[in-house]
Amino acid sequence: DQQVKQNSPSLSVQEGRISILNCDYTNSMFDYFLWYKKYPAEGPTFLISISSIKDKNEDGRFTVFLNKSAKHLSLHIVPSQPGDSAVYFCAAIKFMDSNYQLIWGAGTKLIIKP
């Protein structure tokens, strides 16, 4: 039962253009969403987050949009740079009692072409 889905295994974008990575979820009770970035042979690094009470959060070149009615979020990178080439994971916060768990998507590999 995949509660967080990233349906595009890979995405190729020209340098300088906008990269849009998508994520869908099934549980309307998720309270928080995060994006992580992963380079080969390294662990994921936190990129940006958004609370379920917001519809947009921006941090420099990175913006995350949340559409709760569609259970969909997206990460926009503008402009895309070669260093953005990595695997991007979407994750949702699931609260359990007094603890929480991250529910991860399978990741999307972003390739920025020069």
Add this chain to the structure above:
Amino acid sequence: EAGVAQSPRYKIIEKRQSVAFWCNPISGHATLYWYQQILGQGPKLLIQFQNNGVVDDSQLPKDRFSAERLKGVDSTLKIQPAKLEDSAVYLCASSRATWGRRAYEQYFGPGTRLTVT
């Protein structure tokens, strides 16, 4: 601040052998996680510690996997005996114990790539 340290970085073993991984979290981070990441999938939580107590180990295959966190700092994850399907990257992460937005941000080590033949 120093990041999450893991060792070894790579390990190749035969099935039915044993293996252990070590993790040193970021100083001051009370919460520590072990994840298993199979190629093409997102990380899967195996166990979560709060200080030296287990908070969640519901997805840990306890017949072969074990983990401990001595003195609430370093942690080891052991597999005994290993199976072919255990081939994966094992990631350790840590986060701040306090509640709130930044408590959700987990900091990951580079991982240990395990190959079981």
